Amino acid sequence: MGESTALSAYLRERRLAAGLARTELAARAQMAPLLISQIESGALVPNHAMLQRLFDSLDVPHWYRKHILVLGLPAVESGAVATAPSAEDLADLASLTHPACLTRFPTMDMLAANSDYQRLFPGLGAGVNMLEWMFLNPVAKKVYLDWNTEAQLLVHAFRMLAPLAPTQRVSAITASCGESPDWDPVWTSEVRPQDIARRHLRLRERSTGLERRMMLRIYDPAFPSRPWWLYRLIPVR
Template sequence: MGDSTALSVYLRERRLAAGLARTELAVRTQLAPLLISQIESGALVPNPAMLQRLFDSLDVPLWYRKPILTLGLPAVEPGIAPSTPSAEDLADLASLTHPACLARFPTMDMLAANADYQRFFPGLGAGVNMLEWMFLNPVAKKVYLDWHTEAQLLVHAFRMLAPLAPAQRIAAITEQCCASPDWDPVWTSEIRPQDIARRHLRVRERSTGLERRMMLRIYDPAFPSRPWWLYRLIPAR
């Protein structure tokens, strides 16, 4: 067996979650069973055409494919990425004029949030997990006008991408969220494909009680690379 990458682990876990034997996946993808085995062991990094077949056969939504590759393949740039935002990162975040935060993906652990974000989402700041806040903080259902859909989207991303994160962290988040009676129904519910790539979400501004329609934008820092993503909410026109 080769040195498994997060991508090889992810593909194996997705196949098992789909209830497919390697031979069945080989038939679906028209790839030799030996290639499937080599990819899952990390001995072979699939080329783009192979990945396309694998993602299609494993029903991986288009929305998640780039994040899977970003998180799943070994980094090629030198140096060690910082584990927490620097003073410059925090200053950049604070300078943004709309709600924004820095969070790890796919665990959705918050690293920082600007003042506007914390005003919109009370209690959701550095050191808090988005999923735990969504399911355990009563404020979440008052803020999100479509709470069930937003909760489904978070859980769906968490469930689809969990193999790319440390197993202990995934287990800890799941254990906390299981305390909510909403967790199991949302976990087992199906989400509509059109909701995954939604353009807008609706929130109620706590200070005014007004409904706000916001566009969600997620950015992956590239220069320099960082192990977190920037989430921004921009008022919709």
């Protein structure tokens, strides 16, 4: 019997969230119930075709599937995995000419942010959770001109990927954000596909009051591998 992986646990959580028995999921995915049991226990790592059928049957949005695989499958590491950005990582971040930050996904805990990012998002730096800042810091609604849409997208990603994060951390973030009257309405709302495919964000600079239109780019460090992602905001010209 294999050990349960984050991916196998994720698939099980998604099945339970959908209210499906293993036999029902097996029928939807056109797979034997035994295979579903083996995948959820970690005894079997599903191949690409199996994963696509399971994702389709569990209504997992296409735009999250690569992230789920990156977070859910055990990485092959040649050495110790970094737990915090090194001096070189921070120097690299500071050298970027546009707003950028390092964020642990999917909990969205901030590990570092360059000066341009902190100017654009006051109070959002190392040690701050992006979701908590979005819902509990009044500055967020002044910075994001389309706050409701951006909050929905952030919460939807968190909701879909939370099974891949430590349960205690997810519970702490949910409890903290739940103090905001906006949390429950946003949590239960549905994200429109056209919002996911948006080309840019509309932000207001606190120092000048001017609107800035920026593209969001997210990068997963590959060489060397790091347990965080790089968020960059590129001005639209």
